Amino acid sequence: MISTAPSTTPSAAPFLRVRNLVKAFGSFVALNDISLDVREGEFVCFLGPSGCGKTTLLRAIAGLDLQTSGMIEQAGRDISVLPPSQRDFGIVFQSYALFPNLTIARNVAYGLESQRLPRAEIDRRVAELLDLVGLPEQGTKYPAQLSGGQQQRIALARAIATSPGLLLLDEPLSALDAKVRVHLRHEIKALQRRLGVTTIMVTHDQEEALSMADRIVVMNHGVIDQIGTPTEIYREPATLFVADFIGAMNRLPVVIVDADHVRLGETILQCRPHDLSVDAEATLAIRPEDVVPVESGGSRPKGGNRFDVTVHALEFLGSFWRAVLTGPAFGAVEVEADFSVNAIRRLDIADGMAMAVELPVDRLHVFAGRDASGGDADG
Numbered sequence: 019m020i021s022t023a024p025s026t027t028p029s030a031a032p033f034l035r036v037r038n039l040v041k042a043f044g045s046f047v048a049l050n051d052i053s054l055d056v057r058e059g060e061f062v063c064f065l066g067p068s069g070c071g072k073t074t075l076l077r078a079i080a081g082l083d084l085q086t087s088g089m090i091e092q093a094g095r096d097i098s099v100l101p102p103s104q105r106d107f108g109i110v111f112q113s114y115a116l117f118p119n120l121t122i123a124r125n126v127a128y129g130l131e132s133q134r135l136p137r138a139e140i141d142r143r144v145a146e147l148l149d150l151v152g153l154p155e156q157g158t159k160y161p162a163q164l165s166g167g168q169q170q171r172i173a174l175a176r177a178i179a180t181s182p183g184l185l186l187l188d189e190p191l192s193a194l195d196a197k198v199r200v201h202l203r204h205e206i207k208a209l210q211r212r213l214g215v216t217t218i219m220v221t222h223d224q225e226e227a228l229s230m231a232d233r234i235v236v237m238n239h240g241v242i243d244q245i246g247t248p249t250e251i252y253r254e255p256a257t258l259f260v261a262d263f264i265g266a267m268n269r270l271p272v273v274i275v276d277a278d279h280v281r282l283g284e285t286i287l288q289c290r291p292h293d294l295s296v297d298a299e300a301t302l303a304i305r306p307e308d309v310v311p312v313e314s315g316g317s318r319p320k321g322g323n324r325f326d327v328t329v330h331a332l333e334f335l336g337s338f339w340r341a342v343l344t345g346p347a348f349g350a351v352e353v354e355a356d357f358s359v360n361a362i363r364r365l366d367i368a369d370g371m372a373m374a375v376e377l378p379v380d381r382l383h384v385f386a387g388r389d390a391s392g393g394d395a396d397g
Contacts (some may be wrong), residue, residue: 024069029332031094033058033216034079034184038058039088041074048074049085050240057330059212061217063227066237067263072220073188075237079218080186081105093183108177112192113292114169116161122148122172123157129180150209161286167198174206185210187219203230224264227292228252258385261303268309268353270302271388280384285347287323289382301385306340308381309355309364312374327353330364332369343375 032055041049047348049071054060064072077083079090081102090098097105117124123144130140130339150153151171153164161169170190177185190206191199207230210217221227227234228248236243236251236259244256255261262269272280272287274294280302287302294300312324327345330352339362343353355375357367367373 028305030057032056033060033093035089035091035217036075036079037089037091038092039075039078040086041071041078041083042086046239049078052088052240052242052244054235054245056216056218058216059214061207061219061230063231063234064218064220064237065180065224065227065234065263067222070237071240072222072235072237076186076188076218076220079184080107080109105184106182107186108180108182108239109186109188110170110173110177110190112189114161114166114173114193116169116173116176118161120160121157122153122159122161122164125161125172126157126175126179128176133180143179144199146178150204151175155326165198166194167202170194170202171205174209178215185215185217187217189220189222190221192221199226200216206230228264237264238263255303255383256388258301258303261383261385266306266354266356268304268306268351270304270348270351270353272300272302272384274298274384275302283347285325287377287382288379289384290380292384294384294386298386299388301388303383303385304353304377304381307338308378309343309353310376310378311355311357311361311367312363312376323379323382324374325377326372326374329367329369329371329373332367339367 033336034056036054038137039049039052052075064075066072074083077087080096081100084099087100089096092106117128120128126144126147127140133378144157145154148157151174152167153171156164156168156172161172164172174190174250187206191202194202203226219230231248233245233247234251234304238259244251244260246254252261252264255264258269261267269280270282272282274296275281275286276296277293278289278291280289280300282302289302325345325347327343327348329341330344331342333340338356338358341357361367365373
């Protein structure tokens with residue numbers, strides 16, 4: 019098959035266009051004016067907490083739950099009100115949805131048989147697909163004889179059997195254990211790249227989205243908070259929700275001083291430029307890995323964002339240590355910092371010790387309003 023890389027030309031027509039989509043269940047609005055474009059060959063993840071609308075959006079694209087209003091267009095064709103059978107997609111569900119009474123080969127062949135293709139062609143295609151997903155010898159078995167990871171590969175093979183223009187994945191890895199999940203997400207991504215099929219995946223797993231997606235659509239309460247590459251979403255969060263939902267984040271209550279300074283208690287910090295009003299209450303956010311331990315006798319950083327702290331607790335997490343820091347400048351808020359194993363050894367950081375840390379200016383995000391969750395970092 020021909021590999022198709024995602025288009026990077028802004029003027030290129032999107033493969034999938036969603037405009038002003040609304041889905042209401044009675045008085046509850048599950049999707050509220052959703053608009054987005056997906057380029058051909060792109061891998062897009064819909065990411066968000068339970069109830070944010072991501073699965074509802076996927077089902078609307080598939081025609082499984084028609085939207086209340088709005089338009090969906092695929093490859094230049096308006097599919098807004100078409101039944102699923104007339105749309106060009108393959109879908110993989112969380113539960114695999116394999117037919118337990120059919121062999122693996124028959125499961126994979128199901129969509130091909132409905133197209134009434136010659137048996138020889140179907141058999142050739144099934145063999146090709148089983149080889150593609152790494153299970154060439156499993157055709158005569160039944161789903162119950164395979165592991166969860168193997169069943170999910172078969173579900174994927176069945177979904178791509180008819181060479182659909184769009185592949186929809188509804189939390190395909192969430193039922194698997196962690197080790198299998200990590201292995202399979204790499205396989206799915208490699209397969210998607212090889213086939214060049216436009217893919218949309220629903221997930222609530224941040225790591226899954228960051229490692230697999232070309233772009234991430236972060237959803238919250240039926241709206242899109244931000245669309246961007248994994249790096250953009252992680253490093254340039256548009257809202258406090260995005261900042262807090264993707265990875266861990268410290269949140270500090272501050273007051274705006276000017277366009278690039280805030281006041282934390284009695285301490286003035288330099289931060290990234292913002293457009294919030296002077297004296298407005300705000301939330302200062304920084305990721306634990308961006309808190310920098312300061313060498314003894316090191317020079318004072320530009321902007322003065324250095325604090326004396328006490329290590330309140332240390333937790334070993336394999337590749338790094340997570341420290342809980344307290345200090346006069348932080349008030350009642352505990353700040354989490356992720357220190358490398360080498361930094362812990364080099365600086366001899368231990369529970370209860372006094373040390374200094376720097377909060378780099380370019381890593382300090384400012385968001386309007388006060389965070390109601392108490393200020394601790396939270397994944």
